[in-house]
Amino acid sequence: MSVYINxxxxxxxxxxxxxxxxxxxxxxxxxKPSRLKNRILKSNGIRTRHYAMDAEHKTLESNAQMAAxxxxxxxxxxxxxxxxxxxxxxxTSQGDLxxxxxxxxxxxxxxxxxxxxxxSHGICSSSMMALKHxxxxxxxxxxxAALVVASELSSRLxxxxxxxxxxDQPDFNAEFLRWMLSDGAGALLLENTPGxxxxxxxxxxxxxxxxxxxxCMTVGQPRTENQDLSWQDYPTYADAEAAGALLIRQDVRLxxxxxxxxxxxxxxxxxxxxxxxxxxxxxxxxxxxxxxRSKIFDLLNAAGMMVPEERWYTNLYDRxxxxxxxxxxxxDEFLNTQTYNEGDTLLCMVPESxxxxxxxxxxxxxxx
Amino acid sequence: MNAPATLTTPDMNEQAxxxxxxxxxxxxxxxxxxxxxPIIQRLERGTFTQDDYQRLLCHLRQQVIxxxxxxxxxxxxxxxxxxxxxxxxxxxxxxxxxxxQMLEQDYLxxxxxxxxxxxxxxxxGTEALHSFLMHRASLPNPIDMIGAxxxxxxxxxxxxxxxxxxxDEAVPTTPPCTQFMRYHAENDEQHMNKLYAMLDRVCRxxxxxxxxxxxxxxxxxxxxxxLEEVDHDxxx
Numbered sequence: 274m275s276v277y278i279n280x281x282x283x284x285x286x287x288x289x290x291x292x293x294x295x296x297x298x299x300x301x302x303x304x305k306p307s308r309l310k311n312r313i314l315k316s317n318g319i320r321t322r323h324y325a326m327d328a329e330h331k332t333l334e335s336n337a338q339m340a341a342x343x344x345x346x347x348x349x350x351x352x353x354x355x356x357x358x359x360x361x362x363x364x365t366s367q368g369d370l371x372x373x374x375x376x377x378x379x380x381x382x383x384x385x386x387x388x389x390x391x392x393s394h395g396i397c398s399s400s401m402m403a404l405k406h407x408x409x410x411x412x413x414x415x416x417x418a419a420l421v422v423a424s425e426l427s428s429r430l431x432x433x434x435x436x437x438x439x440x441d442q443p444d445f446n447a448e449f450l451r452w453m454l455s456d457g458a459g460a461l462l463l464e465n466t467p468g469x470x471x472x473x474x475x476x477x478x479x480x481x482x483x484x485x486x487x488x489c490m491t492v493g494q495p496r497t498e499n500q501d502l503s504w505q506d507y508p509t510y511a512d513a514e515a516a517g518a519l520l521i522r523q524d525v526r527l528x529x530x531x532x533x534x535x536x537x538x539x540x541x542x543x544x545x546x547x548x549x550x551x552x553x554x555x556x557x558x559x560x561x562x563x564x565x566r567s568k569i570f571d572l573l574n575a576a577g578m579m580v581p582e583e584r585w586y587t588n589l590y591d592r593x594x595x596x597x598x599x600x601x602x603x604x605d606e607f608l609n610t611q612t613y614n615e616g617d618t619l620l621c622m623v624p625e626s627x628x629x630x631x632x633x634x635x636x637x638x639x640x641x
Numbered sequence: 642m643n644a645p646a647t648l649t650t651p652d653m654n655e656q657a658x659x660x661x662x663x664x665x666x667x668x669x670x671x672x673x674x675x676x677x678x679p680i681i682q683r684l685e686r687g688t689f690t691q692d693d694y695q696r697l698l699c700h701l702r703q704q705v706i707x708x709x710x711x712x713x714x715x716x717x718x719x720x721x722x723x724x725x726x727x728x729x730x731x732x733x734x735x736x737x738x739x740x741x742q743m744l745e746q747d748y749l750x751x752x753x754x755x756x757x758x759x760x761x762x763x764x765x766g767t768e769a770l771h772s773f774l775m776h777r778a779s780l781p782n783p784i785d786m787i788g789a790x791x792x793x794x795x796x797x798x799x800x801x802x803x804x805x806x807x808x809d810e811a812v813p814t815t816p817p818c819t820q821f822m823r824y825h826a827e828n829d830e831q832h833m834n835k836l837y838a839m840l841d842r843v844c845r846x847x848x849x850x851x852x853x854x855x856x857x858x859x860x861x862x863x864x865x866x867x868l869e870e871v872d873h874d875x876x877x
Contacts, residue, residue, distance in 0.1 A: 482673060
């Protein structure tokens with residue numbers, strides 16, 4: 274049985290925030306402007322992004338509310354009867370609550386009755402894992418229609434007060450993501466029959482390499498040498514915060530591996546599915562930063578597998594890096610703003626640096 | 642293989658291009674194999690000690706010294722149809738044959754004793770790697786040695802680009818004790834371009850490509866074994 278993406282939707286909170294306004298919202302740590310901001314922004318190439326939090330650090334919309342808005346936009350775009358939805362599959366890097374699962378909160382926000390529920394846990398690739406679960410459920414005939422939602426509200430991690438609570442000025446690894454991640458949500462509707470404008474899911478394939486590499490992006494690990502400690506091992510959460518264990522960190526020295534493993538997986542799926550660069554009409558790649566784009570291209574060129582650059586689409590620079598929501602937001606905007614034809618092939622890829630989980634997907638346009 | 646930004650599309654025949662793509666995958670797989678070796682995990686996770694480094698250098702020394710031999714042997718095994726390749730490989734052997742002196746100096750700077758490194762015997766992985774390389778290098782026109790060079794070249798870049806900084810942090814000495822590892826960072830691009838040109842020259846059929854890739858895989862597996870044996874050394 275084939276599975277089709279019959280609708281897409283996204284939601285970005287508030288107005289677009291340019292580079293000069295980021296610090297006005299997130300705040301200056303100990304009242305001082307960041308010395309790393311411009312360097313990191315120049316490297317990631319992001320020009321505007323959205324935050325669901327205001328300059329007083331009041332959360333304007335919850336993560337679950339943003340997820341519900343994207344989901345409603347997706348379902349309403351084709352006027353789907355909600356009773357058809359048998360499965361809600363949700364993803365986020367950090368829900369509003371530690372427990373229960375994010376899916377429960379999104380379901381309640383949506384007012385969906387009697388659905389089967391799935392929540393996937395991870396970082397950028399968690400949306401693809403949620404999508405794969407929904408894809409297989411529909412493919413297996415368990416459900417006729419499934420809604421997949423991915424949402425991120427990472428700005429709450431970036432409040433100046435959080436860094437101040439962890440001591441002095443943040444180190445590079447702790448500050449790196451502050452100028453990269455932002456908020457937003459995306460949703461996809463999967464059905465077992467094509468609609469007026471559909472993408473058939475040909476396959477979804479992931480490769481995880483956590484056994485071979487150290488952890489590269491974390492929340493919950495202190496900045497000390499003892500990386501076996503978890504934020505939950507401290508006597509109080511205040512102690513954990515003071516040790517920097519609640520900051521989101523990226524071990525930038527390990528980041529180069531994302532490029533290599535991302536390209537490795539690309540070559541593997543090309544080989545497995547006997548694809549050539551000519552057979553791919555569009556590439557939607559969630560690279561977290563412009564810095565990686567040219568590195569990916571270099572390796573694909575060396576391998577003789579470069580898909581011409583004009584076929585690569587991204588909205589990273591204007592919509593920001595919204596973690597697990599990125600690919601869904603990208604796909605929605607691609608379908609609504611770009612030119613494509615029936616039979617076109619889309620290759621989607623989401624390399625995640627958390628502990629190196631990369632997921633790839635091929636879609637074919639069946640009704641343009 | 643640490644993705645130098647200047648890497649451009651190599652201009653090569655189709656078999657060589659396909660072979661290069663497979664060699665890249667062999668390399669990526671090898672990096673994962675190495676990432677599972679305990680001593681390298683300690684290095685990448687910040688628990689690497691001075692003792693670890695001394696043992697690592699002691700064990701690498703045997704393979705580095707023998708490195709000059711298999712490259713020279715390969716050169717002498719190329720017959721008249723491969724005179725140009727023979728010249729290139731001789732040049733390569735000349736570049737590399739005194740690496741071990743730098744390594745020994747690093748070892749002494751890292752607090753090791755001359756006696757220990759001079760009497761260290763090859764570990765099981767080194768034995769297997771060296772024997773394999775000498776065997777292949779002794780066959781007529783051993784074009785698959787380019788697969789071995791690809792791996793060894795990649796290792797040089799990995800040492801310089803990823804390991805040396807971490808070792809300097811774990812074993813801070815003045816002057817630094819990582820000159821052997823850093824030496825390989827120089828002329829990266831030039832070395833890669835030479836390898837691409839040689840691959841284009843020697844890889845002309847599917848069978849050539851398969852043999853080159855297989856040798857690269859064996860070298861990777863045995864090199865990882867050599868690193869595993871650093872922790873297993875029990876000198877029976």
